[in-house]
Amino acid sequence: MKIKTKLIISFCIIIFVPSILAIATISAYCNFQSHVIEQTYGIKNADAYSIINSVPLLNRYTALDFEKIKKTIRLSPSKMEDASYLTEINEDLKQKYSYLIVRIGEKISFNGGSENEKILSELPGYGENSSRHGVDKYIDRDDEILVKQVDFKLDSGEKCTAYIVTSFDATGQEIRQFIVWGIICVVIILLLTAVMMIVWIYRSMITPIQKLRVAAENIKEGNLDFALDTQGDDEIGELCTTFEQMRQRLKDNAEEKLSNEKENRALISNIAHDLKTPITAVKGYSEGIMDGVANTPEKLDKYIRTIYNKANEMDTLINELTLYSKIDTNRIPYDFAKLNVAAYFKDCVEEIGLDLEAKGIALSYFNYATPDTQIIADPEQLRRVINNIIGNSVKYMNKTEKFINIRIKDVGDFIQVEIEDNGRGIAQKDLPYIFDRFYRTDASRNSATGGSGIGLSIVKKIIEDHGGKIWATSKEDSGTTMYFVIRKYQEVTANEQNTDR
Template sequence: MSIKTRLLLSYIAMIVVPIVCFGLVASFLGSVILGESFSHGAGKEAGKPAFRQTQERRDELFAGLAFLARYAPERLLHQDVLAETDEELHRLGGAIIVAKDGAVQFASASLDRADLPKYMQPSAPDERSRRWPPWSSRDVVETQSFVFADNSQGTLYFVAEDRTFLTSGLYFFLAMLISFLVIVGLTNGVLTYFVSRSIIRPLYALKQAAHEIKEGNLERPVQLGRKDELGELGEAFEEMRVRLYDSIRLQLQYEENRKELISSISHDLKTPITGIKACVEAVLDGIADTEAKREKYMQMIAGKSEQMDRLIDELLLFSRLDLNKLPFHLEPVDIRAYVADCVQELRLEPRLSGVHISVAGTEGAPLMVMADREKLHRVLMNLVDNSLKYMEKEDRRLTIQLQATADEAIVTVADNGTGISREAMPYIFDRFYRADRARNTATGGSGLGLAIVRQLVEGHGGRVWADSEVGRGTSIHVALPLQKGTGGEADEAHPDY
């Protein structure tokens, strides 16, 4: 539920709940204070307010006692008769006092004995009638004089609480006002507490998450588990945290790679420079005292210089590829014909003399790919050079195979060299990685050949991977996407030569 909906429902509840509760309380208070629960009997009593019926019943009892005072005054001296009547009068808000020659013979239990003289004085009702405010509840005293059988003077005092409708209305209004304030206060307080808690708690969690991020602790996830706007904000915080974490980790990785790159460059440049320096010192010290020795040292210097030049060229190429500053001039190329031409070129390469080269898959319908001819040539030459470094058998073989799938043309360069261990396979396309550092240094390997291959293949939108088995050789596969309409079923691999 969104925050907007939650707040809207809380506002509606703040209006509806107090109204409903106020209505129930008003009905209850009206029944209790105003006596607005009407009787359901028949005849003239039906429909009268309860407080009015109470007054009429009390007046009837007072009238009955006045009748006894006139016609049977001696019965007013019977305590049991008066006690029974007084019990009912107490429920109706009335009381009586029976006096004989000024002496109290009976007084209702609800009256304080100390207040009896005030009720029996003629001035008491007038004094009580002057109470303020005029609509406040007061006691009304009426008297009934009669004569007992022994001619003694008797007086009957009727005491009734005069609670008028105006007085009850005032009590009702005050009770309703207090009830309204209590209901509104409780309703708003409870709803505000729950709504604010549902908003403040996730905000506090986001504050803690921001503090953790500020302190550099990016491993603690931000999980609010909500589906509202705050939940979306929490998801944005989590995405930001993940990106910051990945960015810092990548930055640290780049920094480690930079250090490794500097170390590798220093090592690879140091080796030929050391060789050149040793040859120069040998010539200067007179060790090369014959023409044949001087020529030998010069050839060594030339070889080391060529090795340095090749390393610098590969390093420059890789740097431009890594920075995406090397442009690709892509054009439609028939990969079958292109691979066949490359194989013919390799057969004439002096370095490959003594290597048996076989090719498969170059016959058939044209397979068109978008490629940069120069860079694709560099890919194949680097793969062939990498294979030559690992060929130590007398029978050296190199196989170049082309296959087609529905979406890709796959060129495989396989050799029968020493192979690569399973532990080294995940790293052979990393820059400056050498499965056998000593052998590759001896053969002039820079450790950038396969890294350049990966960069160039990915620049064509393709992919590269390798298979190898120690003692049996290595196969490196280059897959390039076919142009639409030139794909087909997978080609069968068969030697063309």
């Protein structure tokens, strides 16, 4: 869920949930209060406004008593002078937090409960009630009262007034309790809503941020060996995913850097080891010449040829090192050209054949491709591939009768070159790694099979840069076959060009 969506939901929850719960709570409490009022005072169907507003509610408390007094006045006004009758009515009113007062002329003839002279003095006189229902509200500094007033005349014609006085102090307690409970309910609802929102936001936002902070601390300390939980599809989840990808990339780069440093150290060590042998030989034979050990023309010629061969070995190692540095920075210079397969490989075989013949190795060449087959390749670099593979084969020859077979095959869109030897072969455990940089199956690095360990990795890089592929099969004590494929050159006709357009 996106953060924008969460904010919208949070806004709706904050606005609507408390409102709905508050309305539901108040409605339930009003129904409860209405039920209590009905049981206590006999007032049915008391609405929420009557419960909250004391005036209409108090007015309904004594409505029946007021109608009874008015009926008595209408039928027999003289009963309003009967103290026992008035006391009976007053007892009923006391149960409703009210009392009766009767004034005859200017004199209070019956006082059912008021001891406040100010209230008695402020009661409206005959004909002074302003309410059409005979109801007035009076506010005293110590008391708030509701007065119901009915005016009448005795048989003697004397003006009289009957008052039903209801005190807010008694009934207001219930109203205040209702308001307090309403406020408490609203506060509880708001607190619960706030807690829900805080927990939700904390779990969905703060917790991932805390994880990001811990992850950043780990990276700052150089610790990349951890995994960041990337659950969630919101912006923070996407940030966590990106952060985890960054951590993995940093870890891969760090591991690659360590691996490169290890390989570079291995290269330096290998080159130093492999250069030491020919340099030692050059130095030794040179000293032999200077000391006069080579005192015959034959010995002198042998010493000079040995020095020359060792210098060639060093030159080869240095060239490989130079080429390796270009491979490492992807700066191998290529000069691609269209080559006829039959002519190109025939020249290569003739050149290689002379060297192999001198070393007592038989070379067989088979071309199964058509004479007009062509490829696009760099002739110099492709020759380097062939020379490196054959040089590797020669290095590990251990048979009395030695041979190398070169086969050229047409395999659809590619030309496949196979170079087979009958050397000592490669163990199956080593076969997957022979094209890795600095990998050598001969861990001892003796002078007979020395080398930088980057020859086949250079071969693989060149073939892949030509859009091809290289692999090998081998069997120990039987020999090895190297395979590589180069894409054929195909003419594009005018019709094909128009079709492509």
